[in-house]
Amino acid sequence: MIGFNIPPCTGREEDYIREAIASHHICGDGPFTKRCAEWMENRFHTEKALLTTSGTSALDMAMILCDLKPGDEVILPSFTFSSTATAAVMRGAVCVFVDIRPDTMNIDETKIEAAITEKTKAIVAVHYGGVACEMDTIMKIARRHHLLVIEDAAQAVMASYKGKALGTIGDFGCYSFHETKNYSMGEGGAILINRKEDIERAEIIREKGTNRARFFRGQVDKYTWVDVGDSFLPSELNAAYLLAQLDQADAINEDRLGSWHHYYEAFQDLKDRVTLPVVPEGCRHNAHLFYLKLRDLSERTEFISYLKSRGVQSVFHYVPLHSSPAGEQFGRFHGEDRYTTKESERLTRLPMYYGLTEADRMTVIETVRSFFGRETS
Numbered sequence: 001m002i003g004f005n006i007p008p009c010t011g012r013e014e015d016y017i018r019e020a021i022a023s024h025h026i027c028g029d030g031p032f033t034k035r036c037a038e039w040m041e042n043r044f045h046t047e048k049a050l051l052t053t054s055g056t057s058a059l060d061m062a063m064i065l066c067d068l069k070p071g072d073e074v075i076l077p078s079f080t081f082s083s084t085a086t087a088a089v090m091r092g093a094v095c096v097f098v099d100i101r102p103d104t105m106n107i108d109e110t111k112i113e114a115a116i117t118e119k120t121k122a123i124v125a126v127h128y129g130g131v132a133c134e135m136d137t138i139m140k141i142a143r144r145h146h147l148l149v150i151e152d153a154a155q156a157v158m159a160s161y162k163g164k165a166l167g168t169i170g171d172f173g174c175y176s177f178h179e180t181k182n183y184s185m186g187e188g189g190a191i192l193i194n195r196k197e198d199i200e201r202a203e204i205i206r207e208k209g210t211n212r213a214r215f216f217r218g219q220v221d222k223y224t225w226v227d228v229g230d231s232f233l234p235s236e237l238n239a240a241y242l243l244a245q246l247d248q249a250d251a252i253n254e255d256r257l258g259s260w261h262h263y264y265e266a267f268q269d270l271k272d273r274v275t276l277p278v279v280p281e282g283c284r285h286n287a288h289l290f291y292l293k294l295r296d297l298s299e300r301t302e303f304i305s306y307l308k309s310r311g312v313q314s315v316f317h318y319v320p321l322h323s324s325p326a327g328e329q330f331g332r333f334h335g336e337d338r339y340t341t342k343e344s345e346r347l348t349r350l351p352m353y354y355g356l357t358e359a360d361r362m363t364v365i366e367t368v369r370s371f372f373g374r375e376t377s
């Protein structure tokens with residue numbers, strides 16, 4: 001079976017983890033955490049990067065930093081992972097789902113403004129598959145209405161929009177380093193703090209509501225409980241694994257993009273039968289995933305089982321949140337669901353991971369083509 005994902009491993013991970021153990025510093029915020037954070041700050045040009053225990057906890061932190069009060073509203077797409085919504089719901093906020101664009105599967109920026117009410121506090125831009133949302137428009141709308149913008153860039157590490165790294169454009173950017181993402185630490189993530197004035201509070205929230213970070217910098221002579229917070233620090237063992245990945249960030253990115261383009265070229269003549277991913281002008285994606293959109297749900301079901309019977313794993317993605325039990329309870333869909341349900345039912349993903357071999361790619365390509373009765377030359 002050619003699996004859908006194999007977690008990335010570059011070779012240095014074990015050395016780094018051994019080094020962390022030998023240094024007797026395995027809790028959070030040691031040398032490996034610092035090196036990962038500095039790597040991101042330098043590479044992506046953000047004021048502050050803070051490692052977290054997951055992409056979900058990065059979103060949780062971002063929603064706390066937005067100062068959401070019960071009854072406030074957060075605008076987001078329904079075609080996303082539950083974490084995007086649950087972070088808002090944990091603060092007592094209501095999710096207002098807006099339809100997606102059929103080309104990128106991202107929130108439709110032209111439908112956001114109509115969903116804004118006096119209770120709206122924030123917009124979450126989810127960059128699906130590492131392809132950017134239309135950020136210029138989203139930022140303009142947000143500034144006009146005094147809203148905060150959170151980028152759920154869980155899938156978008158190393159991707160960019162008009163030359164800016166995804167995660168650095170909104171007020172807060174949230175990355176995931178889960179084993180299914182392009183760069184991994186097992187479970188983990190990071191929040192990018194893009195405005196200087198939010199850094200101190202972010203550090204406090206991440207450290208159980210204490211001013212411990214200031215204490216370690218010698219800015220206060222004892223540390224104390226000053227705000228709400230949680231334990232958002234990952235262990236040095238996880239950070240050590242991540243650093244080995246970040247060391248190889250370009251190699252991993254190029255390897256994935258190579259696989260992506262191989263698929264993309266190989267399916268050009270299937271465009272009468274399937275819809276291929278769209279990457280708008282100005283967006284540089286990171287080959288987080290490669291999807292095909294079939295005619296409808298029933299053809300997709302047939303396609304997935306055809307591939308499975310021939311040893312290729314293909315998996316569909318989100319069931320729209322507004323039609324899930326919690327989505328019905330905690331949110332509402334604004335406007336018409338023109339594309340969210342229809343497009344999500346057509347979409348399925350092909351095997352895509354760092355180190356996917358050319359032979360396996362060829363098998364995937366031949367199998368997909370044979371489903372449509374096409375030979376592979």
Ligand SMILES: *Cc1c(COP(=O)(O)O)cnc(C)c1O
Pocket residue numbers: 054055056057080081083084126152154155175176177178187188189
């Ligand atoms: C993976 C993912 C998350 C959650 O990240 P975890 O690290 O698994 O908590 C959130 N949003 C999106 C869009 C994701 O793909």
